[in-house]
């Protein structure tokens with residue numbers, strides 16, 4: 001989906017007026033979908049944190065001895081083509097149902113899951129929503145070069161996926 005189209009939809013949904021608060025999330029499904037899709041595509045922590053097996057385990061025909069290090073590949077879940085078709089494309093529609101309501105995806109796991117799930121998930125999700133909605137409601141964002149020329153591939157990929165640096169113009173609405 002083109003950057004212009006996403007921005008148009010966001011401007012339509014957010015409108016002008018006071019900056020949204022967390023209670024507004026439910027009435028801003030498109031915005032929520034855009035923020036989920038940005039997190040999915042970036043996959044900030046692609047390998048989660050290393051684990052070690054506490055006991056010898058049989059898995060898919062292999063015997064893995066106690067102590068084996070395991071790296072859960074969150075990036076491969078977030079880019080799984082069986083769940084997210086054309087996973088390298090930015091498409092907020094993945095998180096919307098036919099009526100335009102926000103649709104949860106079980107495979108949306110940028111914060112991992114289980115006992116060691118990210119402790120800051122609630123805070124991070126709140127901050128992302130509040131910051132982006134406040135900025136997008138007050139400004140139009142424009143790229144000095146054609147948005148299609150910007151690479152969505154991370155500049156560095158390791159423990160974290162670090163996005164490419166790019167320039168952006170902020171114009172007040």
Ligand code: HEM
Pocket residue numbers: 044045048049074110111112113115116117118119120121123124
């Ligand atoms: C978009 C932002 C963030 C993402 C995508 C993220 C993602 C993650 C991931 C994937 C893990 C590894 C979980 C695992 O081992 O299975 C983790 C762990 C952790 N995160 Fe975050 N995180 C974010 C922001 C934050 C913030 C803002 C805080 C604190 C205020 C935070 C605190 C922690 C802590 C303390 C752990 C270790 C939990 C444990 O091992 O028990 N994170 N995070």
